[in-house]
Amino acid sequence: MDLEKMLNSSPYHRWLGLQMELVGENEVHIKMPYRQEFAGSDEGINIHGGIISSLIDIAACFAMMNATKRDTPNLNLEVHYTRMAAAGDELIAIARTLKAGRTLGIADVEVKNQDGKLIAAGRSLLSTAAPERKTLTKK
Amino acid sequence: MDLEKMLNSSPYHRWLGLQMELVGENEVHIKMPYRQEFAGSDEGINIHGGIISSLIDIAACFAMMNATKRDTPNLNLEVHYTRMAAAGDELIAIARTLKAGRTLGIADVEVKNQDGKLIAAGRSLLSTAAPERKTLTKK
Amino acid sequence: MDLEKMLNSSPYHRWLGLQMELVGENEVHIKMPYRQEFAGSDEGINIHGGIISSLIDIAACFAMMNATKRDTPNLNLEVHYTRMAAAGDELIAIARTLKAGRTLGIADVEVKNQDGKLIAAGRSLLSTAAPERKTLTKK
Amino acid sequence: MDLEKMLNSSPYHRWLGLQMELVGENEVHIKMPYRQEFAGSDEGINIHGGIISSLIDIAACFAMMNATKRDTPNLNLEVHYTRMAAAGDELIAIARTLKAGRTLGIADVEVKNQDGKLIAAGRSLLSTAAPERKTLTKK
Numbered sequence: 001m002d003l004e005k006m007l008n009s010s011p012y013h014r015w016l017g018l019q020m021e022l023v024g025e026n027e028v029h030i031k032m033p034y035r036q037e038f039a040g041s042d043e044g045i046n047i048h049g050g051i052i053s054s055l056i057d058i059a060a061c062f063a064m065m066n067a068t069k070r071d072t073p074n075l076n077l078e079v080h081y082t083r084m085a086a087a088g089d090e091l092i093a094i095a096r097t098l099k100a101g102r103t104l105g106i107a108d109v110e111v112k113n114q115d116g117k118l119i120a121a122g123r124s125l126l127s128t129a130a131p132e133r134k135t136l137t138k139k
Numbered sequence: 140m141d142l143e144k145m146l147n148s149s150p151y152h153r154w155l156g157l158q159m160e161l162v163g164e165n166e167v168h169i170k171m172p173y174r175q176e177f178a179g180s181d182e183g184i185n186i187h188g189g190i191i192s193s194l195i196d197i198a199a200c201f202a203m204m205n206a207t208k209r210d211t212p213n214l215n216l217e218v219h220y221t222r223m224a225a226a227g228d229e230l231i232a233i234a235r236t237l238k239a240g241r242t243l244g245i246a247d248v249e250v251k252n253q254d255g256k257l258i259a260a261g262r263s264l265l266s267t268a269a270p271e272r273k274t275l276t277k278k
Numbered sequence: 279m280d281l282e283k284m285l286n287s288s289p290y291h292r293w294l295g296l297q298m299e300l301v302g303e304n305e306v307h308i309k310m311p312y313r314q315e316f317a318g319s320d321e322g323i324n325i326h327g328g329i330i331s332s333l334i335d336i337a338a339c340f341a342m343m344n345a346t347k348r349d350t351p352n353l354n355l356e357v358h359y360t361r362m363a364a365a366g367d368e369l370i371a372i373a374r375t376l377k378a379g380r381t382l383g384i385a386d387v388e389v390k391n392q393d394g395k396l397i398a399a400g401r402s403l404l405s406t407a408a409p410e411r412k413t414l415t416k417k
Numbered sequence: 418m419d420l421e422k423m424l425n426s427s428p429y430h431r432w433l434g435l436q437m438e439l440v441g442e443n444e445v446h447i448k449m450p451y452r453q454e455f456a457g458s459d460e461g462i463n464i465h466g467g468i469i470s471s472l473i474d475i476a477a478c479f480a481m482m483n484a485t486k487r488d489t490p491n492l493n494l495e496v497h498y499t500r501m502a503a504a505g506d507e508l509i510a511i512a513r514t515l516k517a518g519r520t521l522g523i524a525d526v527e528v529k530n531q532d533g534k535l536i537a538a539g540r541s542l543l544s545t546a547a548p549e550r551k552t553l554t555k556k
Contacts (some may be wrong), residue, residue: 011178012187039150048151049213050196054189074188075382076354077218078495080542082516082522098538099499104353106497106538119394121515121523123540125354125403125497199485214521215493215542217356217383219403221377237399238360243492245358245399260376260384262401264358264493290455290465317428326429328474332467352466357494368456 002062003028003062016054021092029060030055030093038130047085052111053077055093056122060107063095064126069133072105079122083118089113103129142167142201155193159201160231167201169194169232170206178226178276188259191250192216194232195261199246202234203265208272209242211265228252242268281340294332294380296338299370306340308333308371317365325363330389331355333371334400338385341373342404347411350404351385357400367391381407420445420479430475433468438509445479447472447510456504464502468503469528470494472510473539477524480512481543486550489522496539506530520546535543 002018022029040048064072098106109122143159161168172227179187196216203211248261282298300307316325335355342350376384387400421437439474457465481489515523526539
């Protein structure tokens with residue numbers, strides 16, 4: 001099973017419409033096109049913060065799974081919202097591992113819009129203690 | 140406009156199916172019944188962490204709006220996942236303000252399942268600098 | 279070895295002048311009288327944030343050691359500064375465990391001044407995986 | 418007044434023995450040689466986490482002051498401890514601004530030992546709303 005298949009094996013990921021854009025040595029990029037239910041309000045001017053925090057949670061996890069070839073559940077999540085994402089924006093999450101230890105890992109995520117503007121910065125601590133997945137291969 | 144109407148005025152909130160259970164002096168309770176798209180995986184055994192972080196983001200914001208009668212956008216979000224929420228669980232977020240200052244506020248949120256077990260604990264810093272909403276009244 | 283002795287067995291704790299005020303069922307209180315080196319500036323009007331974050335780190339750890347009878351190193355630390363502590367203030371940290379699991383625990387800390395005003399709120403994730411200390415007894 | 422003078426104008430900074438190593442376009446480096454009171458325990462094998470969180474708090478603030486020419490008090494602080502710092506280690510904090518807005522800024526800090534190993538990673542949200550210091554010039 002590769003990371004792209006794993007990304008699509010979750011009902012919530014599919015609802016979010018996530019697309020694996022890049023799986024690199026120490027980096028994954030996940031793209032999220034807009035859908036109307038992402039709107040924070042009926043005026044529909046911005047993307048809801050919860051959608052952005054979800055994207056960060058997921059990107060951090062996939063960066064760590066890529067680095068460790070393990071299932072790596074998020075233990076905590078820290079998000080700073082830096083700029084409102086406009087309704088209609090296509091967002092991309094760029095996630096890298098800062099540490100990938102035997103029991104714990106840390107991943108950093110930047111969420112940017114299609115113009116490269118920083119929308120949010122996130123960090124997550126993840127458990128890396130699960131046994132290695134033999135079938136988890138790079139894209 | 141009351142908090143309950145505001146909760147229902149967001150497409151994402153409606154998709155999440157959020158219900159305002161209680162608006163108290165320094166406390167709001169928001170209930171979130173299960174829907175299938177919340178599942179973290181196709182095996183469908185747990186609720187996705189992004190759903191839980193969304194619930195925390197929203198509950199923190201509503202506790203602060205209730206305390207300040209202002210629109211109070213979240214600036215940051217810190218979430219600790221303490222126990223896996225099972226698919227099918229009905230979750231409740233209990234949010235309280237720790238500080239509600241002139242420019243900044245802090246809200247604490249506990250997410251519990253129907254058995255009262257702690258699923259996640261969150262904290263959010265919010266901006267309280269917007270002008271007061273004359274029409275924001277308690278439920 | 280009791281918690282009070284442990285508190286005094288660290289050179290940094292002694293420099294900070296920490297005093298164990300209370301060891302309760304799920305709560306420890308640690309007092310920190312003022313010393314001149316705590317000043318954030320030569321004008322000497324406030325206590326440095328690093329002193330306050332140190333107090334939070336320590337109080338979280340002692341609450342978790344009390345709950346688990348183990349050495350529980352801090353893995354992360356989140357601090358929100360809510361009010362400037364004035365030079366001369368005697369601060370108290372009130373720490374409680376939110377979770378004390380087999381491998382991880384979470385502790386919450388409030389730092390207050392002598393008037394009961396909230397100076398900072400902190401949360402820490404700690405490792406609880408170390409073997410139990412047979413000699414760690416309650417005060 | 419330059420940043421180096423400001424670093425030395427705080428009693429707590431002087432006690433920590435902080436040295437400004439580099440003030441760059443978007444980066445400050447602050448060095449902290451060891452002193453015995455930094456020890457976490459009388460066995461003296463590690464540097465106390467509170468010392469490291471203090472260094473992160475300070476480095477974040479100086480990176481933001483450098484970027485904004487303003488006094489920029491820390492509002493919050495998030496620290497992940499990644500590796501024990503050994504007693505005797507000389508630590509260096511490398512701080513960069515991720516955002517420097519009109520009212521808020523975010524700074525990232527990495528603390529490394531003399532071998533370049535990552536000891537801790539921190540992030541801080543700071544207020545940037547104070548008036549500009551006319552006399553705050555680059556080193």
